[in-house]
Amino acid sequence: MNHQDLIQKLAVCAAACEHCMDSCLSEDNVQHMVACIKTDRDCAKICQLTASFVASGSRHAQHLIKECIEICNECAAECEKHDHDHCKQCAKACRECVEACKSYQTAQV
Amino acid sequence: MNHQDLIQKLAVCAAACEHCMDSCLSEDNVQHMVACIKTDRDCAKICQLTASFVASGSRHAQHLIKECIEICNECAAECEKHDHDHCKQCAKACRECVEACKSYQTAQV
Amino acid sequence: MNHQDLIQKLAVCAAACEHCMDSCLSEDNVQHMVACIKTDRDCAKICQLTASFVASGSRHAQHLIKECIEICNECAAECEKHDHDHCKQCAKACRECVEACKSYQTAQV
Amino acid sequence: MNHQDLIQKLAVCAAACEHCMDSCLSEDNVQHMVACIKTDRDCAKICQLTASFVASGSRHAQHLIKECIEICNECAAECEKHDHDHCKQCAKACRECVEACKSYQTAQV
Numbered sequence: 075m076n077h078q079d080l081i082q083k084l085a086v087c088a089a090a091c092e093h094c095m096d097s098c099l100s101e102d103n104v105q106h107m108v109a110c111i112k113t114d115r116d117c118a119k120i121c122q123l124t125a126s127f128v129a130s131g132s133r134h135a136q137h138l139i140k141e142c143i144e145i146c147n148e149c150a151a152e153c154e155k156h157d158h159d160h161c162k163q164c165a166k167a168c169r170e171c172v173e174a175c176k177s178y179q180t181a182q183v
Numbered sequence: 184m185n186h187q188d189l190i191q192k193l194a195v196c197a198a199a200c201e202h203c204m205d206s207c208l209s210e211d212n213v214q215h216m217v218a219c220i221k222t223d224r225d226c227a228k229i230c231q232l233t234a235s236f237v238a239s240g241s242r243h244a245q246h247l248i249k250e251c252i253e254i255c256n257e258c259a260a261e262c263e264k265h266d267h268d269h270c271k272q273c274a275k276a277c278r279e280c281v282e283a284c285k286s287y288q289t290a291q292v
Numbered sequence: 293m294n295h296q297d298l299i300q301k302l303a304v305c306a307a308a309c310e311h312c313m314d315s316c317l318s319e320d321n322v323q324h325m326v327a328c329i330k331t332d333r334d335c336a337k338i339c340q341l342t343a344s345f346v347a348s349g350s351r352h353a354q355h356l357i358k359e360c361i362e363i364c365n366e367c368a369a370e371c372e373k374h375d376h377d378h379c380k381q382c383a384k385a386c387r388e389c390v391e392a393c394k395s396y397q398t399a400q401v
Numbered sequence: 402m403n404h405q406d407l408i409q410k411l412a413v414c415a416a417a418c419e420h421c422m423d424s425c426l427s428e429d430n431v432q433h434m435v436a437c438i439k440t441d442r443d444c445a446k447i448c449q450l451t452a453s454f455v456a457s458g459s460r461h462a463q464h465l466i467k468e469c470i471e472i473c474n475e476c477a478a479e480c481e482k483h484d485h486d487h488c489k490q491c492a493k494a495c496r497e498c499v500e501a502c503k504s505y506q507t508a509q510v
Contacts, residue, residue, distance in 0.1 A: 078198070085194030085234070089187070092238035099329060104322045111317060111329075116459050118238075122231060123450050125194070129201035129227075132443050134472055141464050208438060213431045220426060220438075225350050232341050241334050246359050254352055296416070303412030303452070307405070310456035336456075340449060343412070347419035347445075 075177035077128060083167075083174035084125035087146060090160075090167035091118035094153065097160040110152050110161065117149035117168065128178075136182065139175045146172045184286035186237060192276075192283035193234035196255065199269075199276035200227035203262065206269040219261050219270060226258035226277065233284075245291065248284045255281045293395035295346060301385075301392035302343035305364065308378075308385035309336035312371065315378035328370050328379065335367035339389065346396075354400065357393045364390045402504035404455060410494075410501035411452035414473060417487075417494035418445035421480065424487040437479050437488060444476035448498065455505075463509065466502045473499045 095114035098107035124142040127135040150168035153161040204223035207216035233251040236244040259277035262270040313332035316325035342360040345353040368386035371379040422441035425434035451469040454462040477495035480488040 077202075081198045082191075082194065085191070085198075089190045089194075089234065089238035092235060093186075093240070096238075096240045096330070099326050104326060108317050108322060112314070112459070115333075115457065116454070116461055118235070119450060119453060120461075122235065123446060125198065126201060126227070126231065126446060127443070129198035129205075130442065131202070131205045132439070134443055134447075134468070137468050137471075141461070141468070144464075145461055205439070208435050213435060217426050217431060221350070221423070224348065224442075225345070225352055228341060228344060229352075232337060235337060236334070239333065241330070243334055243338075243359070243363055246362075250352070250355050250359065253355075295420075299416045300409075300412070303409070303416075307408045307412075307452065307456035310453060311404075311458070314456075314458045336453070340453065343416065344419060344445070344449065347416035349420070349423045 075174055075181050080174050080178045081125050081129055083171045084121045084128070084142070087167040087171035088118045088121035088125070090164040091115075091121065091149065094160045094164035097158065101158065107156070110156060113145070113149040113152045114164065117145050120145045121171065124175075136179065139179060143172050143175045146175070184283055184290050189283050189287045190234045190238055192280045193230045193237070193251070196276040196280035197227045197230035197234070199273040200224075200230065200258065203269045203273035206267065210267065216265070219265060222254070222258040222261045223273065226254050229254045230280065237287075245288065248288060252281050252284045255284070293392055293399050298392050298396045299343045299347055301389045302339045302346070302360070305385040305389035306336045306339035306343070308382040309333075309339065309367065312378045312382035315376065319376065325374070328374060331363070331367040331370045332382065335363050335386065338363045342393075354397065357397060361390050361393045364393070402501055402508050407501050407505045408452045408456055410498045411448045411455070411469070414494040414498035415445045415448035415452070417491040418442075418448065418476065421487045421491035424485065428485065434483070437483060440472070440476040440479045441491065444472050444495065447472045451502075463506065466506060470499050470502045473502070 091114040095111050098111045101107055120142045124138040127138050146168040150165045153165035200223040204220050207220045210216050229251045233247040236247050255277040259274045262274035309332040313329050316329045319325055338360050342356040345356050364386040368383045371383035418441040422438050425438045428434050447469045451465040454465050473495040477492045480492035480495065
């Protein structure tokens with residue numbers, strides 16, 4: 075897992091979370107999607123920041139990757155509770171992002 | 184040009200800018216790279232925000248795309264003054280991002 | 293209006309928007325707050341980025357201030373439709389942010 | 402230490418880092434300021450994100466506060482090596498931000 079592949083997975087995940095969050099707000103039963111909206115919000119932010127730290131070669135990137143894995147896992151678990159396409163796509167992007175983060179962590183040791 | 188392709192170009196450009204900025208700071212003649220560092224800094228930020236607005240379906244996305252084109256063009260012109268690989272790659276990413284933004288603008292009209 | 297006062301108003305507005313958005317998601321009638329949530333989301337982002345551009349002395353700060361005024365005005369107008377305390381506080385922060393942006397624009401000419 | 406005071410300290414610190422970074426790039430001896438520029442860059446980003454998580458009431462705010470303390474401490478230590486006014490101001494903002502983060506951590510337990 076190199077820098078660029080990780081950054082791409084992080085960017086795809088951030089975009090999937092932003093899209094899922096916005097789509098949840100257009101669902102008939104918004105009330106039911108509140109937890110999903112909140113975790114999408116947090117996950118989009120941490121993925122964006124992590125991508126920024128990795129791309130800039132910051133020595134704090136590893137700490138953010140660790141936090142990113144935690145939030146992505148939580149977001150995937152929440153999205154997997156719902157049948158909407160945007161939730162399924164978001165869960166998939168989160169899971170792939172977690173895998174990319176873990177591969178990158180291993181490669182850097 | 185659909186949403187996802189544009190978002191990908193914006194993410195690649197943001198990452199190229201962050202990498203170029205960091206690499207400029209490691210060049211022997213940092214003084215010579217100051218203008219490049221500053222435009223990389225601005226370009227990374229506007230690309231990240233524009234991607235975020237586009238991904239979330241915001242109705243203000245078009246305004247940010249317009250500003251993004253301007254800053255990307257400026258960043259490309261600055262990077263093209265230098266022979267470093269990271270500058271060349273960043274200039275290329277900025278030019279491709281501008282093209283993607285323009286195609287997206289046309290497609291939305 | 294100097295740099296630091298403007299940055300402070302932008303930061304207060306960004307935080308008010310984030311808080312309003314989160315509080316809207318906890319209201320009994322979330323459906324009724326969807327437009328408010330979306331404009332809070334956009335307004336928080338543009339205020340954060342504008343603060344970042346102003347603080348870093350970027351020559352693109354003025355363009356972002358212009359966009360920031362537009363989104364803050366829209367967010368204030370939306371929040372003023374609602375009686376929740378968080379909406380009232382957010383509307384107030386948006387209005388003060390617009391005033392700060394305009395004073396800063398005038399001072400820079 | 403309440404939410405709003407912490408957010409204000411984070412915003413002041415982020416702005417001080419952005420200003421210090423930009424001012425370092427205008428110093429005669431930029432080469433000498435490279436480490437300061439890089440830590441300013443990281444510190445501005447983590448303070449902005451932490452403020453965003455705290456303001457939105459995210460349950461991940463505490464993790465980011467922990468990381469924020471670490472990067473702020475590092476940034477303060479680097480800035481304290483230099484005599485420039487912007488470095489001194491940035492170091493002061495970082496130290497105050499660390500204190501605010503720690504008070505907030507204690508208050509939340």
